[in-house]
Amino acid sequence: MTRHDLDVLASDRERSDAEERLRAAVGSGRLPLADLAGRLDEVHASRTRGALEQACRGLPRPGPRDSLVVDRPADSRGLVVGVFGGFVRKGPWVVPPRMTVWSMWGGGKIDLTEARFSEQDTEIRAVALWGGTRIVVPEDIEVEVRGLGLFGVFDRRAARRIGRPGTPRVVIKGLALFGAVVTRGKG
Secondary structure (H helix, E strand, C coil): HHHHHHHHHHHHHHHHHHHHHHHHHHCCCCHHHHCCCCCCHHHHHHHCCCHHHHCCCCCCCCCCCCCCECCCCCCCCCCEECCCCCCEECCCEEECCEEEEEEEECEEEEEEECEEEEEEEEEEEEEEEEEEEEEEEECCEEECCCCCECEEEECCCCCCCCCCCCCEEEEEEECCCCCCCCEEEEC
16 A cells, blocks of 8 residues: 555445454464454554554455465375376365376366465366366466376466466476376356
8 A cells, every 4th residue: 555545534334344463463373362362453443444454454355265375284185086087176175285187088177266375386187188277267376387288188268467466376297198188268
């Protein structure tokens, strides 16, 4: 925020957002419960945006889906295999920093749209041998695709660069041999 923005009078909506930010910080363990009442008093007494920022001092700014990089260990092993069968990983989960996905005579889907990341940079190594893997990515992360399709397809259409500091980056690389690794946006 610029100096001018800090002097602008705060709206009821901004106060409500600050309250939610404090409650989320208590829920995630960033702010002790004993500090919540005092900080909420500061929010209710705030007249300006600067005073609201002071009440939320030391807390990360929320993004479009809150914090995408979390201080929790990964929920999933770093290896997912679908041989003569399939796999699905979706919903809320914490992605490991390095993950290998094998599809052989089968297929699977990795859905990152509700996921959080254990590190800023995540590498997914996808191998499809006579099989297929679909990776669904949200719009608010950077995606780099560096795979090779040999008698197969390694789709690069969902690759994008956002250029905002703090945006998680997922690098998808690997091999599709007589198979496919398809990366798509949600929808």
